[in-house]
Amino acid sequence: MNIPASCLRQAITIRLVEERLLELYALGEVHGTVHTCVGQEWSGVAVCAALRKGDTIFSNHRGHGHFLSWCDDVEGLIGEILGRSSGVCGGWGGSQHLAVAGFFSNGIVGGMGPVSAGAAMAHKLRGGGDIAVLFIGDGGMNQGVVFETFNAASRFDLPLLIVCEINGIAQSTAIDTVLAGSLAGRAASFDIDIVEGDTWHPEALLASAQRAVTQVRSRSRPVLLCVHTFRLNPHSKGDDLRPRALLDDYRQRDLLCQWFAAADGDIHTLRESCRMRVERAVQNALAAPMACGIETPFPARADVIWRPAVSPGGSLVTRLRNGWEKALSGDSRVLFLGEDVADPYGGAFKVSKGLSSRFPERVYNMPISEAAMVGLGVGLALSGLRPVIEIMFGDFLTLAFDQLCNHAAKFHDMYGGRFHVPLVVRTPMGGRRGYGPTHSQSLEKHFLGIPGLQVAAIHHRLDCEAMLSRLPGWIQHPLLLIENKTAYGLDGAAGVLEGFVYQETGGLFPTLRIHPGLQPDVLIFGYGGMLVEIEAAMDRLFVDHDVLCAAIVPTMLHPFDMDPVFEALRETHRMVIVEEGAGFAGLGAEVVAMIHERGVGPVRIKRLSGIALAIPAAVSAEATHLPDARAIVGAVLAMMHGR
Amino acid sequence: MIHLLRTPKISPNDDRLLVVRFLVEDGEQVKKGREIVELEGAKTVVAVESPVAGIFYPFQEVGTEVPIGGIVGVITPTPMTRSDILLALADDDTRQADAPVPSTPGSGVRFSKAAAAWLDDNGLVADRFAGHGLVTVSRLRAMLADEGNGRPNGVRQGVAPSPGRPGANRRVLLAGAGPGAHQVLDILLRDSESEVIGLLDDNPEKHARVIRGIPVLGPLEHMNVLATQNKADSVLCTTPTAISFRQKVGVMAREAGLQLATAIHASAIISETASIAPGSVIGALCYIGPETILGENCFLSSRTTFEHHNQIGSWVTTGPNVATSGLVVVGSGVRFGSGIVVEPKVIIGDNATVASGSVVTNDIPAHAILKRGSDGKPILQPRKANP
Known part of the structure; x- marks a missing residue:
């Protein structure tokens, strides 16, 4: 032998x-x-x-x-x-x-x-x-x-x-x-x-x-x-x-x-x-000593400091595309993978249009294999690259849940904090497009609270071009980036509410505050695609109903910083929370729980969310299904009148 | 180079600070590190030091509230006139770092529909509100009220006090012959301007009894008749805590054409500029500070301090040793236990209850109860059912 x-x-x-x-x-x-x-x-x-x-x-x-x-x-x-x-x-x-x-x-x-x-x-x-x-x-x-x-x-x-x-x-x-x-x-x-x-x-x-x-x-x-x-x-x-x-x-x-x-x-x-x-x-x-804890990967948050918010011009999709272009050109580790992302199609929502022509060796079309696509990203990230995976519709994220939850999110902690998965998975959520029950959902709540997985939601006022260009240098842990279909076409500088102050916290994922400059009557909380509805509601409430509202719109949903909410709530003691997804056990529920844990004092809270049914395709049915500016106005007025 | 002296952030609670006093004169030469101005937040007073040597010019007045990051004054390297400083600052880009200005149309003001209609109804011109940002009806009312009585800006208009000082009591009827009557008699029997002629009480067992030489004449419902018979001029409620009873006495007194009497202990100190509405009992060693307004029919036990610029509603009652700091607003019908401290600028809503021993650092909504837990920490109970 x-x-x-x-x-x-x-x-x-x-x-x-x-x-x-x-x-x-x-x-x-x-x-x-x-x-x-x-x-x-x-x-x-x-x-x-x-x-x-x-x-x-x-x-x-x-x-x-x-x-x-x-x-x-x-x-x-x-x-x-x-x-x-x-x-x-x-x-x-x-x-x-x-x-x-x-x-x-x-x-x-x-x-x-x-x-x-x-x-x-x-x-x-x-x-x-x-x-x-x-x-x-x-x-x-x-x-x-x-x-x-x-x-x-x-x-x-x-x-x-x-x-x-x-x-x-x-x-x-x-x-x-x-x-x-x-x-x-x-x-x-x-x-x-x-x-x-x-x-x-x-x-x-x-x-x-x-x-x-x-x-x-x-x-x-x-x-x-x-x-x-x-x-x-x-x-x-x-x-x-x-x-x-x-x-x-x-x-x-x-x-x-x-x-x-x-x-x-x-x-x-x-x-x-x-x-x-x-x-x-x-x-x-x-x-040897028994095992002990490892450090949390997410450091303690700093004090809330409000600074003037930039309201970037141009449609959200253009700014996203520019941001990814900057990310790709600024960092050779960045790869962009997804279904139909390459030119001439350029992605279902055209976020990646032009990217494969400019970076043919780093932008690829993928087979319709969401789990493999995200898993590939995990392996690439573990190898020190900066993969960005596009999931065409947020509804398809469920196919990749295991890769996100049991692989991407786990590796850092379960390998003793010695390995990192700097992976970005980005996807559009949200309805109002008539795509029906499996292409209209807001499923991010199912991904909130997974240890090690960051979830952020982009809104149309965010300076996402600057954010994305800095992302490859910043990211250490997997990030699920939620976009919103209806926000892609919105200009970040258009329709800014007159008379209201736009401020944001620092960092890559700032929380936006819209404030009337005076004591507001009610605080409105929401994120992502809901911002456009919140702004419309705030304007109507002021003009038609003589009611002043403030809004808190976070970008980072997990890990979540409650301090801006606490601060804003101390002013109003009244809050309307609005989420497009099904409300049960969503971010809003968590926010309410944290408010009560903190003991902010007597507060009145109302929650608005999508109705707990599959999202209908018909335009009329879909419109009544999802919370909108009208619903927010109604909830605020009901609260003002003690109901 | 002109250095701007800005209000620092000193605690998470304060978004603006009160200018307490300047420690140097206008135009005084200061060294680096010299304390320039004292600023007061909710919890503390801080002195701001000069970051450089130079000449100090204040840009705010004592008593104004300046937002965090706002300019309190400037330090210039050489003597300058105020207009020169302003010209220099106009060229200075650093001013752009000031708190963001709300985006408003050209005039800097935007009215809600209701506010615009209110202006019309009241024959007011919109121009005078230029630069005020968003304006609602309640904001209009508050701004006009501020202009009317010169009260400090930023204090919420929670109560509608009756300014001025009460007239003489002369012949007084006391409503209520319980323990509180002893407290009131202790004050009024030494008051040369008051003559207590009798007590009223609904409890028949007390009728025909005499307390410190004063007879209990009969039930409250006979106030009108007994007042006429005994030639009474005024009536004063002696029951501290039963707010509905105090309100009832006020209504009956008006119906009977009687004044509300006021009992102020000789040892109490009332500022020249304080306003006391009639009907109140102010016990021994109380202090009512300057510009403080006290609503009607309050009952303040001994050693109650309502410091300067307080707005106290009607039917407020205190136990001994209740002290508020400046700029506190107390709604009507608020009940304080004993031994309570209230931080500056706190707003306590109508009919709230504050338990003995509380240190009140945050606002208390109307109808809420601030208790002390077994560990001594405050517990804010939600409001009671709507009254």
């Missing part, structure tokens, strides 16, 4: 680490669970033996072996799983969420697919010949986002090695009972070459992995490496329904089991040296 000593040592170390972890688990030292790869070690060992520094690995919930094969950080792994601050992620990730330079694992089956393709795209753009690797199981080969990944990786010629560990079981379900067609058929349909190997013949597997890696690297094309293997242990612990005889049969076939049976010889010596190393790591981990 001709296996390099380093590979032997790695395989033995993985086996010993996991066996020791199971012992520690039994002793109650492990909080949570441990998914072991006992029986599958050679897969990670063989693939990593063919990789080089600069490549990037994306692994899954059964990733200890991949991790150790990549970086050999035994102490970091054991510390992590024992919840120690000495763990690779400071104890925040645990068994399923490991990260070191060039290695990331996550517990969502298939979810790392598009992220790995994004990293592969970054490698390709950089041109250094590095590749990305995705470890996935045969149980993961029924996830839709994996097919989206195959499609994108193949069509865009991405240097991505997909390693499928075929152990025939998905947690407790035999794969053949839930899988139609074949893995080979899946790869073939996307024009992806297959290389095969198994963990009972590590020498051959090493050669297969080397061949696959070389092919990916030299041709910049995806390859599927199918590694036939067997998971000797349960999925987690105690949840194994397979026949004992089957397990015994495979245990006898397992090389490491055979070698460990020997009481002396080279392997025995090697094993003893590995065992001592693992034991040292365990003792060091047990002696």
